[in-house]
């Protein structure tokens with residue numbers, strides 16, 4: 001029997017790529033999204049990629065009656081829960097909105113799942129739960145540390161799931177700690193599409209490459225890294241999407257919870273990424289060194305052995321592929337509805 005997976009936030013950046021990967025793996029997929037940080041045409045684009053209709057419930061994960069209706073109308077086997085807020089700076093200014101969406105949203109979803117007899121969930125966590133880690137590459141055993149309300153909301157989500165799994169063996173969770181997702185789908189039909197000024201490096205570089213912004217600001221070159229700029233473990237969003245498929249397959253076949261990092265294990269500096277993107281777009285991209293961004297971490301890099309052992313996960317695509325696919329996507333996106 002074909003299993004049906006609910007993707008909350010399934011029209012967003014990572015959710016949409018995971019939709020494609022799950023369809024390719026043979027699952028039925030239903031999306032719940034309020035399109036607060038996703039373009040309205042994503043479902044049409046997913047139809048073009050997958051060649052079939054896309055079932056979308058439009059609404060918030062906080063809308064309990066909507067969740068109840070969704071679970072009543074569709075037999076769901078497992079949930080992948082992306083729907084959340086993720087801007088660190090905003091979380092410092094509006095912490096309650098972060099706790100509401102990221103914490104209350106998760107709890108309400110779990111209650112509706114329980115009422116519907118659904119007890120498998122993959123949770124979008126983040127390297128942010130390590131705060132400033134003592135050890136890099138960072139193993140999953142590193143302690144929880146929060147340096148902003150966003151990080152606290154993700155740690156809280158993990159702790160809620162851990163307590164629930166301990167309360168009753170009927171529950172099983174896949175907790176995936178993403179490092180830095182980058183790149184876009186090979187079809188050029190979906191990719192990262194921030195509705196505001198980008199906070200993250202790659203979408204910002206992409207807008208500089210497109211001529212929408214004059215210069216990239218590099219936040220500090222006095223970190224204890226080889227070139228002084230921040231080091232990150234960038235992972236291609238298509239690899240990340242495949243990690244979700246493996247996580248779901250493990251959950252559904254074993255009924256055992258797991259918690260893993262999803263990264264490549266390799267670190268790249270801001271200057272490395274500017275060079276890689278310059279190569280992809282064929283011109284040297286302008287940048288200027290400015291002060292450190294408050295709250296930034298010098299190095300995030302994943303220890304990847306556990307994901308390999310538990311899920312058989314291995315990231316296959318490199319930063320060149322991430323930059324090339326991002327560049328292809330932003331150009332296609334700018335051409336508008338020419339798809």
Ligand code: UD1
Nearest residue numbers: 086088126128199200201204217218219230231270295296
């Ligand atoms: C950030 C969040 C992280 C969150 C993730 C989600 C912070 C401190 N961390 O990760 O908690 O899970 O986004 O999307 O905000 N950089 C520049 N110029 C720019 C933008 C970024 O130099 O215009 C640098 C940063 O200083 C950093 C690297 O690029 O060294 C990556 O930054 P970014 O893409 O924002 O990711 P994180 O900071 O790792």
